[in-house]
Amino acid sequence: MELCKVFLWSLLCFQCWWDSRCLALRGNDTRLYRHLFNHYNKALRPTSGPEDILMVEIGVTLTHIIDMNEKHQTLTANIWMTMAWNDSHLTWEPEDFGGFKALTLPAGEIWKPDIVLYQNVDPYFSGWSTDDTYIKVYSTGYILWEMPTVTMSSCHLDVSSFPFDSQTCVLKFGPWIHSGKELDMRSMADEGSLESFIDHPEWEVGSFKAKRHMIWYGEDFNIGTPYADVTFKLVLKRKSTFYVFNLLLPCLLLTFVMTATFFLPSNCGEKLSFGVSLLLSMVVFQLVLTDVLPESDNLPWIGRFVIITMILMAVSLGMSVFVMYACDSSMGARTIPDWSRKVFLKYVATLLLMGDLSKQGMAESVDSQGEHSPPDLTALSSVDNNKHNDNNTNSNDKATLALHHLVDNLQCVQQNLAGLLMHARRMEKNRALEREWRSLAKVLDRICMLLYLVTATSCLIAFATEA
Ligand SMILES: *[C@@H]1O[C@H](CO)[C@@H](O)[C@H](O)[C@H]1NC(C)=O
Numbered sequence: 001m002e003l004c005k006v007f008l009w010s011l012l013c014f015q016c017w018w019d020s021r022c023l024a025l026r027g028n029d030t031r032l033y034r035h036l037f038n039h040y041n042k043a044l045r046p047t048s049g050p051e052d053i054l055m056v057e058i059g060v061t062l063t064h065i066i067d068m069n070e071k072h073q074t075l076t077a078n079i080w081m082t083m084a085w086n087d088s089h090l091t092w093e094p095e096d097f098g099g100f101k102a103l104t105l106p107a108g109e110i111w112k113p114d115i116v117l118y119q120n121v122d123p124y125f126s127g128w129s130t131d132d133t134y135i136k137v138y139s140t141g142y143i144l145w146e147m148p149t150v151t152m153s154s155c156h157l158d159v160s161s162f163p164f165d166s167q168t169c170v171l172k173f174g175p176w177i178h179s180g181k182e183l184d185m186r187s188m189a190d191e192g193s194l195e196s197f198i199d200h201p202e203w204e205v206g207s208f209k210a211k212r213h214m215i216w217y218g219e220d221f222n223i224g225t226p227y228a229d230v231t232f233k234l235v236l237k238r239k240s241t242f243y244v245f246n247l248l249l250p251c252l253l254l255t256f257v258m259t260a261t262f263f264l265p266s267n268c269g270e271k272l273s274f275g276v277s278l279l280l281s282m283v284v285f286q287l288v289l290t291d292v293l294p295e296s297d298n299l300p301w302i303g304r305f306v307i308i309t310m311i312l313m314a315v316s317l318g319m320s321v322f323v324m325y326a327c328d329s330s331m332g333a334r335t336i337p338d339w340s341r342k343v344f345l346k347y348v349a350t351l352l353l354m355g356d357l358s359k360q361g362m363a364e365s366v367d368s369q370g371e372h373s374p375p376d377l378t379a380l381s382s383v384d385n386n387k388h389n390d391n392n393t394n395s396n397d398k399a400t401l402a403l404h405h406l407v408d409n410l411q412c413v414q415q416n417l418a419g420l421l422m423h424a425r426r427m428e429k430n431r432a433l434e435r436e437w438r439s440l441a442k443v444l445d446r447i448c449m450l451l452y453l454v455t456a457t458s459c460l461i462a463f464a465t466e467a
């Protein structure tokens with residue numbers, strides 16, 4: 001029994017000795033930690049006096065552009081944040097603590113500035129994931145806090161020169177409640193860092209400049225206070241190759257093909273189906289565009305171009321429908337008004353180097369037929385009647401009867417001929433009318449084509465110089 005007691009006591013003693021030895025071995029950082037945090041309160045701003053302004057340095061490294069959403073006007077990016085400040089409560093002499101010059105601690109242990117991203121739109125964002133990050137404390141009180149994070153920020157995107165546009169996104173970091181009298185900001189460098197940037201297929205970084213501001217807020221509520229911030233201006237240039245080959249080139253090709261529709265004759269139904277299918281493909285392009293772009297009133301030039309093309313195309317198609325209607329034979333003879341014949345077929349046609357089309361219309365065809373009149377058969381028949389009255393003999397009756405019969409037949413033939421002639425003339429007149437309508441349509445189509453060419457090229461040139 002006694003032996004057992006002695007053994008237990010010696011075990012306990014050994015344990016104590018071992019423990020103390022361990023404490024001595026690894027004692028210096030523990031001692032340092034106790035020294036620093038015995039009277040530390042992480043709720044208080046680490047300055048010596050109330051008038052002191054705490055300076056916070058900030059640096060941003062852009063590593064990846066995850067998404068640039070034109071429709072929702074947001075930029076999602078992966079960035080590495082670096083913040084640094086001097087905590088006057090966390091200083092020590094390294095010699096007193098076995099040469100410890102720095103200490104790495106969980107970020108939750110000490111005071112941190114409430115820096116926010118002003119443009120943040122991420123509803124699930126809750127601070128800079130403070131629980132998982134660590135902080136480095138140097139013996140001078142210098143504190144370095146680095147953390148990787150994904151930010152989703154609002155960004156005003158102006159797509160008016162899509163796909164040759166460049167966008168500027170602003171990332172503004174500043175304290176939310178600490179005013180400029182408590183906390184000041186400055187950037188670690190003139191620019192944000194791009195050293196670990198992963199190339200983006202669509203966007204190319206132009207510049208990433210940093211600038212410090214001191215801005216007054218809350219003046220509307222009479223609590224105007226200055227707040228410091230550091231604003232990073234990210235200029236992104238779109239790599240347009242993808243859109244040039246997949247959107248611009250097909251669109252231009254369609255525009256050229258569309259010029260061909262103006263050469264198709266207006267009375268041919270093919271023109272309508274061809275034009276309508278072109279119009280449909282333009283609508284498809286427009287759908288693709290509206291899918292990519294935000295619903296702003298600032299239409300990009302490519303959208304404007306597609307719409308102008310569609311309008312001109314629709315006008316041309318509407319006109320060919322009108323011409324088909326006018327040429328329809330069931331409409332009867334409806335002539336072109338004199339003024340339009342004069343204006344379009346004579347002057348405009350000569351102006352467009354199509355020659356004077358007013359002369360080859362129906363005027364010529366009517367003139368050439370109007371002169372000839374059929375021979376008069378009634379004179380012959382009246383002569384026969386006189387002969388009949390004079391002789392008044394039965395022997396001649398048969399002959400005269402035959403002669404009458406012949407004259408009647410001839411008259412009948414003449415009447416039929418006259419009818420045929422009238423029909424032919426009417427047909428000729430209709431055909432001439434149709435020809436004239438068609439000429440008019442040709443002239444109008446030529447005008448449309450010229451308008452189309454001029455508008456299309458001027459649009460393209462204007463947009464090219466603008467872009
Ligand atoms: C921290 O203090 C050192 C020495 O006083 C100074 O050089 C440095 O600029 C300070 N850093 C910040 C962020 O205030």
Ligand SMILES: *[C@@H]1O[C@H](CO)[C@@H](O)[C@H](O)[C@H]1NC(C)=O
Nearest residue numbers: 024025026027028096097098
């Ligand atoms: C702690 O620091 C003292 C000097 O300040 C040194 O003698 C001692 O060896 C250190 N302890 C350890 C475990 O490094």
